[in-house]
Amino acid sequence: MPSFDYIGSAKRVLNTEILALQNLEHYIDANFEAVCHSILNHQGKVIVMGMGKSGHIGKKMAATFASTGTSAFFVHPGEAAHGDLGMIEAQDLVIAISNSGESHEIISLFPVFKRLGITTVSMTGKPTSTMAKLSDHHLQITVPKEACPLGLAPTSSSTATLVMGDALAIALLEARGFSEEDFALSHPGGALGRKLLLKLSDIMHSGEALPFVTPETLIRDALLRITEKGLGMTAVVNESRELLGIFTDGDLRRILDKRIDIHTTSIGEVMTLNPTTATPNMLAAEGLNLMQSRNINGLILLEDNQVVGALNMHDLLKAGVM
The missing domain is CATH 3.40.50.10490 (Glucose-6-phosphate isomerase like protein; domain 1)
Structure with missing residues (x-):
């Protein structure tokens, strides 16, 4: 040719x-x-x-x-x-x-x-x-x-x-x-819809999947709970399930550097006080922004100061928010 x-x-x-x-x-x-x-x-x-x-x-x-x-x-x-x-x-x-x-x-x-x-x-x-x-x-x-x-x-x-x-x-x-919100309502399956309509309540872990321990729990037992729930953290609560603190994988690395005995020390002695929290009604995109701004990988969700949910960056990634 x-x-x-x-x-x-x-x-x-x-x-x-x-x-x-x-x-x-x-x-x-x-x-x-x-x-x-x-x-x-x-x-x-x-x-x-x-x-x-x-x-x-x-x-x-x-x-x-x-x-x-x-x-x-x-x-x-x-x-x-x-x-x-x-x-x-x-x-x-x-x-x-x-x-x-x-x-x-x-x-x-x-x-x-x-x-x-x-x-x-x-x-x-x-x-x-x-x-x-x-x-x-x-x-x-x-x-x-x-x-x-x-x-x-x-x-x-x-x-x-x-x-x-x-x-x-x-x-x-x-x-x-x-507006973008109007567009999202007609595109709930699209990326913009997920970002603008998805709430933390839609992707949070709750009920039996929620990791929490009391402050008297030994660090050793708290680590078992963290491993069991797979979120890389656990909430520390009182008997009314009100939030007292949080313990994460990062906290574990820090206490091991201090040679703290995980078999005799309670989680209440090493937990992080006043952790960053959110509510289930917060948009997932806002939750992502909060976690990135605070440089944290996990988030505890509260209603009336009671722990009702938790999630991590992997949950946001899996939901398509990131």
């Missing part, structure tokens, strides 16, 4: 699509602002529609809306004509995507939209197209040319549509004052 300039071809695609996006800025205008106001003022959902490549872009657009505070989902126009229109209600708003603006699968649905009084927004590359004329609002996504040298495969046009959708989603996000 003759050699081919793959890098040159790729760079031409990038340059063509960059020009398309630069051109898109001309269409962020009063129409764009009107669409934003309309979406914000609607009580229902945003329904995104598109055929073929426009449909793929529409699915991503609906997903971005949904994760940034705008209730939305994608409906396939072909399926809509065969029953899925039942998912769309009068208070919803439809965003219909078609570069040509002549997608007959979508155009055939407009009489139903009009009859139900549904607000429609079309995103097309042709402001004189049928869809543009039928819609309440029109967002223009015209590109100078496709990156495909044949001018057939949607390339620059689909990129422009995707970016216009992102522009809408982020403008609406900022207008709503959508």
Whole structure:
């Protein structure tokens, strides 16, 4: 095979699509602002529609809306004509995507939209197209040319549509004052969700897994309890389980340097007084920050000064907070 300039071809695609996006800025205008106001003022959902490549872009657009505070989902126009229109209600708003603006699968649905009084927004590359004329609002996504040298495969046009959708989603996000906490609520399985929603109570050791001894306990026996529970520490409590102190692996190394007899000395004589503590309701991210700032590997959790839980850095790591 003759050699081919793959890098040159790729760079031409990038340059063509960059020009398309630069051109898109001309269409962020009063129409764009009107669409934003309309979406914000609607009580229902945003329904995104598109055929073929426009449909793929529409699915991503609906997903971005949904994760940034705008209730939305994608409906396939072909399926809509065969029953899925039942998912769309009068208070919803439809965003219909078609570069040509002549997608007959979508155009055939407009009489139903009009009859139900549904607000429609079309995103097309042709402001004189049928869809543009039928819609309440029109967002223009015209590109100078496709990156495909044949001018057939949607390339620059689909990129422009995707970016216009992102522009809408982020403008609406900022207008709503959508926060990191709001984002986490719709992404509880993601890293941000874990950091912002997970509490220490969700990962703490409690009940039988909780290491604690009384101050009269010999160091030897306390070490057995520490080994048994596997947290590298034990709380020292009175008979009401109120915290008196803590004993950790680090404390053990220090007393061994002092040649203290672990078989005859009680834990109360060597425990660390006034240890750093937290409450179960503290966010795991805050707990991590507390432990790092105090340079400690374990944390005792209190409610009304009673020991109710404990955890260490390994627990935070396993929970995905670190």
